[in-house]
Amino acid sequence: xxxxxxxxxxxxVDVAAWMxxxxxxxxxxxxxxxxxxTYGFSYATTLTGLHFATTTLMTAAxxxxxxxxxxxxxxxxLLRFILFANFSIVGMNxxxxxxxxxxxxxxxxxxxxxxxxxxxxxxKIRYSRDTKLSIAVVLLGVGVxxxxxxxxxxxxxxxxxxxxxxxxxxxxYVLHLQRRYNLSSFNLLGHTAPAQAATLLLLGxxxxxxxxxxxxxxxxxxxxxxxxxxxxxxxAVGTNLSQFICIGRFTAxxxxxxxxxxTILVLIMGFFFFGKEGLNLHVVLGMIIAVAGMIWYGNxxxxxxxxxxxxLSVPTSRQQKHASFSDSNEHDGSV
Numbered sequence: 001x002x003x004x005x006x007x008x009x010x011x012x013v014d015v016a017a018w019m020x021x022x023x024x025x026x027x028x029x030x031x032x033x034x035x036x037x038t039y040g041f042s043y044a045t046t047l048t049g050l051h052f053a054t055t056t057l058m059t060a061a062x063x064x065x066x067x068x069x070x071x072x073x074x075x076x077x078l079l080r081f082i083l084f085a086n087f088s089i090v091g092m093n094x095x096x097x098x099x100x101x102x103x104x105x106x107x108x109x110x111x112x113x114x115x116x117x118x119x120x121x122x123x124k125i126r127y128s129r130d131t132k133l134s135i136a137v138v139l140l141g142v143g144v145x146x147x148x149x150x151x152x153x154x155x156x157x158x159x160x161x162x163x164x165x166x167x168x169x170x171x172x173y174v175l176h177l178q179r180r181y182n183l184s185s186f187n188l189l190g191h192t193a194p195a196q197a198a199t200l201l202l203l204g205x206x207x208x209x210x211x212x213x214x215x216x217x218x219x220x221x222x223x224x225x226x227x228x229x230x231x232x233x234x235x236a237v238g239t240n241l242s243q244f245i246c247i248g249r250f251t252a253x254x255x256x257x258x259x260x261x262x263t264i265l266v267l268i269m270g271f272f273f274f275g276k277e278g279l280n281l282h283v284v285l286g287m288i289i290a291v292a293g294m295i296w297y298g299n300x301x302x303x304x305x306x307x308x309x310x311x312l313s314v315p316t317s318r319q320q321k322h323a324s325f326s327d328s329n330e331h332d333g334s335v
Contacts, residue, residue, distance in 0.1 A: 014250070017242060017246050021239070025259075031232045035232060044093045046201065049196075053233075063190060068184075080173070085170045087163075099157075109139050111164050111256050131301050138290055171255060174244055257294060261294060
């Protein structure tokens with residue numbers, strides 16, 4: 001009976017973590033869209049730096065009250081992670097500026113096969129035929145929903161290439177660092193958020209000026225826009241934390257596959273809140289295909305052999321890795 005209860009508790013925590021990520025991610029997208037479209041605050045990189053600064057304050061407060069225990073992350077690992085994470089943020093912003101919406105969406109979709117490639121090469125993961133087909137169905141459905149024109153230029157392609165690989169590597173390293181150094185989501189965020197905040201707040205204003213030809217210090221701040229900025233930063237704390245929790249529990253590929261549910265919700269929320277994006281027949285059809293693929297993926301990947309690590313090491317080593325992974329999951333479960 002105990003294993004069943006433990007499995008049920010894990011399932012409940014998994015669902016709660018995923019819903020936390022979906023709600024905060026969709027919320028911050030809607031708030032940012034209103035902030036940029038309605039109030040003209042188009043400084044995306046600087047805003048992301050403010051997000052991480054707010055997250056840093058949250059982790060500092062939790063450490064002060066004893067909710068985050070001291071932990072160790074080597075400087076070389078931290079610098080590698082920050083490099084991938086910042087290239088991901090900057091690459092996405094530049095890719096969105098230089099590419100058509102259609103090619104930008106294609107680039108985002110390509111993160112799934114890139115994440116799969118990293119798991120196959122780095123972790124020796126093997127996927128079943130059904131798991132591969134379910135991923136293809138998800139890609140097809142989201143593509144039908146979001147992809148329109150496909151114009152592309154050389155600089156836009158380079159920006160998208162950097163964005164896709166750096167984002168996939170950053171998400172892979174979240175799980176890698178949690179497993180290797182037995183870090184909870186709070187601990188890992190406590191190590192990475194201050195460095196990301198510092199670098200993005202230093203580089204953000206210059207990068208935003210380069211992309212928009214507007215200075216963040218010259219923006220006409222008012223009470224409403226400041227309230228939206230504060231709201232965006234507050235919600236982003238949950239987004240940053242929930243991303244680490246979800247990747248730690250589901251792996252980067254599953255996070256990417258299920259993450260496209262947020263794309264579908266953003267389309268729906270955009271229709272209700274902004275009224276500019278109609279839910280025509282092909283968009284609805286794409287949503288149905290994508291959701292069916294996500295359900296199939298969840299079922300296929302959870303079956304024996306659906307997604308498993310190939311045995312290339314001695315049994316003792318495998319047991320140690322399994323124990324380390326279990327410890328990491330228990331940390332996340334306590335969040």
